[in-house]
Amino acid sequence: MKKIEHIGIAVEDIKASEALFSALFGVEPYKQELVEAQKVLTSFFRVGTNKIELLQATSEDSVIKKFIDKKGPGFHHIAFAVTDILSEMKRLTESGFRLLQEEPTKGADNKLVCFLHPKSTNGILIELVQEIEE
Numbered sequence: 238m239k240k241i242e243h244i245g246i247a248v249e250d251i252k253a254s255e256a257l258f259s260a261l262f263g264v265e266p267y268k269q270e271l272v273e274a275q276k277v278l279t280s281f282f283r284v285g286t287n288k289i290e291l292l293q294a295t296s297e298d299s300v301i302k303k304f305i306d307k308k309g310p311g312f313h314h315i316a317f318a319v320t321d322i323l324s325e326m327k328r329l330t331e332s333g334f335r336l337l338q339e340e341p342t343k344g345a346d347n348k349l350v351c352f353l354h355p356k357s358t359n360g361i362l363i364e365l366v367q368e369i370e371e
Contacts, residue, residue: 238325242318242348242366243281243288247301248310251280251293258282258289266291270345277301279345290316290345314352316364322349325365329353341367 248254251269259265259282266280276299280291292313294302304313319325322341330336335354344350344366353363 238317238319238365240318241287242316242364243290243346244312245290245292245314245316245362245364246311247304247308247313248291248293249305251278251291254291254293254310255280258291262289268346271295272343272345274342275300275344277345281346314362314364316350316366319365319367322351322365322367326351334358341365343369347371 246254255266262282262284264282264284266282268279268281270279270281271277272279273295276294276296278293278295280293282289282291292301294305296302301313326336326341335357337352337354341349341351344364347369348366349369351365353365355362
């Protein structure tokens with residue numbers, strides 16, 4: 238793992254949350270993106286060298302909707318940048334970590350993504366992200 242790539246925050250209302258975090262950070266979001274496969278609308282902020290991703294459910298069966306129904310809005314996940322997501326997935330599986338998917342999927346911000354099950358990471362949802370080279 239190279240670095241923390243971003244921190245994900247589950248929100249109920251992305252527009253209201255963009256206004257709140259814009260006031261907090263003193264910057265506007267640089268990108269909003271719909272990720273249909275994950276049934277989520279995302280909004281990204283750059284704060285110094287860090288990125289914050291807001292996530293709003295776009296359907297009743299979205300994992301973000303289920304998360305908010307269970308825990309309320311707030312911290313959702315931490316993402317780590319990796320160079321080779323397939324190798325990292327193999328290494329982590331061999332080390333005893335549980336993956337939530339067997340293959341990486343296309344996520345927001347031009348990334349391949351894979352999530353680790355929180356039961357194998359002390360209750361924290363971990364996302365691996367690899368830049369998609371075009």
